[in-house]
Amino acid sequence: METEMKSETTVSASFVSHRAADSVNSVLSGEFSGSAASEFSTYLSCELFSNGFDLSSGSLGRSRESSVNLREYVRGRESLDISEELNRPDWESNQSYFSMDYPISRDWSPQTVNFSNRMDNDDDSLQFNGDVGRGSAVVFRDIASESDDEDDFGEAISQEEPRVTQRAKKGLETRGKRGKRGSCHRCLKGSRFTEKEACIVCDAKYCSNCVLRAMGSMPEGRKCVSCIGYPIDETKRGSLGTSSRMLKRKLTRSEVKQIMKTEKLCVVNQLPAGCVCVNGKALCRRELVTLQTCPNPPRKLKRGNYWYDEVTGLWGKEGQKPSEVISPHLNVGGPIKPDASKGNTQVFINGREITSVELRMLQLAGVQCAGNERFWVAADGSYQEEGTDIIKGCIWDKAGMKLVCAVLSLPIPSKFSNIGRSVSGYIDYQITLRKLLLVGCSGSGTSTIFKQAKILYTDVPFWVDERESIFKQAKILYTDVPFWEDERESIKKKIQRKLFCYLCILLEGRQRFEEESLSERGKKQSSDETDSIENTYSADSKTLYTLSTPRLKDFSDWLVLVMVSGALEDFFPAANREYAPIVEELWKDTAIQATYVRRSELEVLPSVASYFLERVVDIMRIDYEPSDLDILYAEGIASKHGLASVNFSFPHSASYDVDTAVRYQLIRIQARDLGENCKRLEMFEDVGMVIFCVALSDYDQFALEGNGSLANKMMVGRKFIESIVSHPTFAEMEFLLILSKFDLFEQKIERVPLNQCDWFDDFRPLISGVQTNSNLNRNNINHSSSLAQVASHYIAVKFKRFYSSLTGRKLYVSVVNGMEADSVDAALRYAREILKWDEEKTDFSLSDYSFFSSEGSSFCD
Ligand SMILES: Nc1nc2c(ncn2[C@@H]2O[C@H](COP(=O)(O)OP(=O)(O)OP(=O)(O)O)[C@@H](O)[C@H]2O)c(=O)[nH]1
Numbered sequence: 001m002e003t004e005m006k007s008e009t010t011v012s013a014s015f016v017s018h019r020a021a022d023s024v025n026s027v028l029s030g031e032f033s034g035s036a037a038s039e040f041s042t043y044l045s046c047e048l049f050s051n052g053f054d055l056s057s058g059s060l061g062r063s064r065e066s067s068v069n070l071r072e073y074v075r076g077r078e079s080l081d082i083s084e085e086l087n088r089p090d091w092e093s094n095q096s097y098f099s100m101d102y103p104i105s106r107d108w109s110p111q112t113v114n115f116s117n118r119m120d121n122d123d124d125s126l127q128f129n130g131d132v133g134r135g136s137a138v139v140f141r142d143i144a145s146e147s148d149d150e151d152d153f154g155e156a157i158s159q160e161e162p163r164v165t166q167r168a169k170k171g172l173e174t175r176g177k178r179g180k181r182g183s184c185h186r187c188l189k190g191s192r193f194t195e196k197e198a199c200i201v202c203d204a205k206y207c208s209n210c211v212l213r214a215m216g217s218m219p220e221g222r223k224c225v226s227c228i229g230y231p232i233d234e235t236k237r238g239s240l241g242t243s244s245r246m247l248k249r250k251l252t253r254s255e256v257k258q259i260m261k262t263e264k265l266c267v268v269n270q271l272p273a274g275c276v277c278v279n280g281k282a283l284c285r286r287e288l289v290t291l292q293t294c295p296n297p298p299r300k301l302k303r304g305n306y307w308y309d310e311v312t313g314l315w316g317k318e319g320q321k322p323s324e325v326i327s328p329h330l331n332v333g334g335p336i337k338p339d340a341s342k343g344n345t346q347v348f349i350n351g352r353e354i355t356s357v358e359l360r361m362l363q364l365a366g367v368q369c370a371g372n373e374r375f376w377v378a379a380d381g382s383y384q385e386e387g388t389d390i391i392k393g394c395i396w397d398k399a400g401m402k403l404v405c406a407v408l409s410l411p412i413p414s415k416f417s418n419i420g421r422s423v424s425g426y427i428d429y430q431i432t433l434r435k436l437l438l439v440g441c442s443g444s445g446t447s448t449i450f451k452q453a454k455i456l457y458t459d460v461p462f463w464v465d466e467r468e469s470i471f472k473q474a475k476i477l478y479t480d481v482p483f484w485e486d487e488r489e490s491i492k493k494k495i496q497r498k499l500f501c502y503l504c505i506l507l508e509g510r511q512r513f514e515e516e517s518l519s520e521r522g523k524k525q526s527s528d529e530t531d532s533i534e535n536t537y538s539a540d541s542k543t544l545y546t547l548s549t550p551r552l553k554d555f556s557d558w559l560v561l562v563m564v565s566g567a568l569e570d571f572f573p574a575a576n577r578e579y580a581p582i583v584e585e586l587w588k589d590t591a592i593q594a595t596y597v598r599r600s601e602l603e604v605l606p607s608v609a610s611y612f613l614e615r616v617v618d619i620m621r622i623d624y625e626p627s628d629l630d631i632l633y634a635e636g637i638a639s640k641h642g643l644a645s646v647n648f649s650f651p652h653s654a655s656y657d658v659d660t661a662v663r664y665q666l667i668r669i670q671a672r673d674l675g676e677n678c679k680r681l682e683m684f685e686d687v688g689m690v691i692f693c694v695a696l697s698d699y700d701q702f703a704l705e706g707n708g709s710l711a712n713k714m715m716v717g718r719k720f721i722e723s724i725v726s727h728p729t730f731a732e733m734e735f736l737l738i739l740s741k742f743d744l745f746e747q748k749i750e751r752v753p754l755n756q757c758d759w760f761d762d763f764r765p766l767i768s769g770v771q772t773n774s775n776l777n778r779n780n781i782n783h784s785s786s787l788a789q790v791a792s793h794y795i796a797v798k799f800k801r802f803y804s805s806l807t808g809r810k811l812y813v814s815v816v817n818g819m820e821a822d823s824v825d826a827a828l829r830y831a832r833e834i835l836k837w838d839e840e841k842t843d844f845s846l847s848d849y850s851f852f853s854s855e856g857s858s859f860c861d
Pocket residue numbers: 440441442443444445446447448449608632633634635636637638740741742743744816817818819
């Protein structure tokens with residue numbers, strides 16, 4: 001197998017070859033385990049990345065014959081004879097074919113590192129990494145600091161060590177074997193005096209002729225392609241972000257700047273975050289920073305495994321009693337496990353079996369534990385039995401509890417755990433934190449509103465810790481930027497990846513249109529009624545949708561196969577620079593442009609795709625930096641946690657007075673992350689208001705429900721609202737309904753009648769009084785009467801009546817265009833006013849202030 005590989009095979013191939021060979025042997029001998037599958041696909045991905053397309057020669061690495069019809073692929077190619085493929089004589093032409101035809105395993109074993117996951121070092125990929133203690137693939141580890149960090153959690157960390165050192169050793173071994181000492185690692189030419197660039201992971205050195213081929217577009221700085229995703233060699237940390245003369249000669253200034261910036265800032269090159277594991281999940285950098293910079297962070301945090309009860313803020317080392325109480329409700333780590341503190345009392349607090357010393361404390365606090373084994377305890381110490389909503393008392397209210405805890409060596413919570421607290425040296429007054437819970441079904445626009453809030457209000461956090469290092473870090477991370485550098489970097493990759501998905505959908509559409517055109521032409525061959533445009537192409541087998549060159553056709557087939565196989569992340573955006581010219585050519589091709597004109601026929605292409613596709617050339621650039629608008633438009637960039645929060649205060653404005661002692665926390669969670677029967681809502685009992693989002697434009701959309709049936713999305717939203725308002729936690733809470741995506745609704749309502757949703761079948765607007773062509777200022781929608789405004793008013797009333805029938809209370813409603821900052825700002829300020837009114841118990845006449853009256857509407861019977 002190895003002998004068939006060409007000697008020019010890049011570092012990526014050489015790195016994985018011995019492991020892949022084992023995997024291939026496993027395949028051939030029929031012992032194809034999940035692990036082997038992963039290794040094999042990793043190997044093939046790397047191979048393909050290195051050799052898949054030789055753009056410089058203008059030909060594709062894969063032969064044209066090997067291109068397959070996507071439909072056939074999807075329909076029929078579930079099983080295939082890999083050994084037969086492997087026996088093909090021409091390795092070069094087979095390799096990409098293998099990669100595509102091989103059904104890539106999604107069941108990655110912990111020991112096997114998926115190339116794509118190594119490349120994607122954002123929160124999401126880290127979550128995948130799982131428990132450090134299980135020897136997961138997380139490698140964000142500081143090799144240099146391994147020895148000097150003594151703690152009793154060394155075991156969990158040490159299991160990662162082999163991978164890192166193996167990587168470094170591999171570099172050394174390979175260098176030792178190949179070429180003469182000091183020669184280029186790729187071409188084996190030159191001597192120790194030849195100028196070279198070294199990989200910051202394995203120290204492989206490349207001459208100026210080879211450096212770009214060996215390192216690709218350097219999405220994480222100067223690393224061999226196969227080292228992408230690996231932590232750097234710690235001895236090279238000092239030189240991170242300092243460019244060599246060689247790179248300056250080979251690349252443009254902005255490219256070098258961009259590479260150096262990513263090298264310095266990208267997550268994988270930072271000091272390791274994965275060395276702190278909370279509730280069985282290794283923390284990503286952002287989580288680590290959240291933990292370190294929260295109002296009440298863990299003291300002397302060291303690497304190791306910890307448990308964290310996010311409801312009370314209790315914190316301890318895994319398998320031990322709580323050691324301190326930190327800030328509650330931090331979005332860090334995984335869910336707490338029942339055996340987190342290895343208690344054996346059969347008494348549970350917030351799902352954790354408590355230790356005997358805690359049980360003693362509970363008994364001294366007067367908590368009746370006999371017969372009651374499961375309690376919910378809130379951050380303020382109030383407790384209730386699981387399954388009831390009666391608060392039985394407060395643990396900390398009992399006199400002498402401070403002393404009891406001191407004697408039992410148990411922590412007691414900070415006085416100001418839920419409301420803002422005084423931070424000596426920075427803030428000399430108390431700050432109240434009001435929490436707003438933002439929820440919605442998938443695609444309802446909650447992320448967009450959350451992102452807008454970040455862009456609108458982000459500033460330096462009020463709770464910056466006194467410790468200087470953290471203070472500096474927080475300043476760097478927070479000052480004037482709504483999205484952190486690493487967040488932007490991760491969003492950029494996601495946008496670029498999504499762009500390829502959109503492109504692939506277009507390519508599939510193109511193929512479909514081409515087939516349709518050909519079959520229609522077949523039918524009409526004898527007729528003279530052929531379309532005039534089609535006439536141009538009727539001389540041969542070409543149609544308007546036929547790509548102009550075989551090279552584009554090959555690339556397009558390959559791209560679609562990569563997407564279908566799920567390997568898109570293995571190539572992009574790391575290979576953006578290599579493929580940028582051909583992508584640009586593809587986008588400009590008349591066949592693609594003709595397909596794009598018919599994009600409304602491509603059901604799976606989201607409307608937001610146009611925004612990105614039309615800027616494909618810019619987005620493919622290595623120095624592309626997503627603008628705030630790009631971030632707003634981007635879909636699927638919410639953390640897979642589903643939970644995110646941002647602290648803010650409303651900036652001063654002429655029309656609003658500012659209460660500087662009040663800050664707000666917007667907590668975003670999606671319906672699917674609330675669990676069955678919205679069970680996790682209990683976590684949010686201290687929020688002041690629930691804001692739920694329903695997309696106005698969803699009235700003709702359908703979604704799959706849990707039982708597999710299709711349901712109108714508006715009705716799914718209504719059902720979700722019903723389950724939230726009837727949840728006991730929110731019995732007395734204020735609710736604000738945000739009807740989002742008004743701009744899309746405006747366009748849609750002109751084409752699609754509102755009664756597509758059965759619930760709205762009594763919508764009968766007085767057409768004479770309605771401006772169907774809405775050219776009015778969207779921010780003044782309450783004073784105008786376009787069809788969209790009338791319809792949104794009608795929908796608001798529908799929801800108000802529905803809410804009132806459930807609760808007997810009044811629902812507040814705001815119509816929002818999530819893409820407009822002012823619109824979101826107005827809605828959130830409206831939420832603030834409602835909270836204020838509620839707190840001051842002032843009897844406002846809401847019909848004067850509310851956007852919509854809950855009184856009867858002329859559209860309702
Ligand atoms: N035109 C327009 N697009 C919107 C609006 N709100 C959201 N979108 C787009 O709709 C898509 C989905 O919106 P999201 O806010 O991401 O929806 P979500 O349910 O919170 O999050 P995900 O489903 O996880 O993406 C994104 O591409 C947004 O850019 C809006 O008011 N107007």
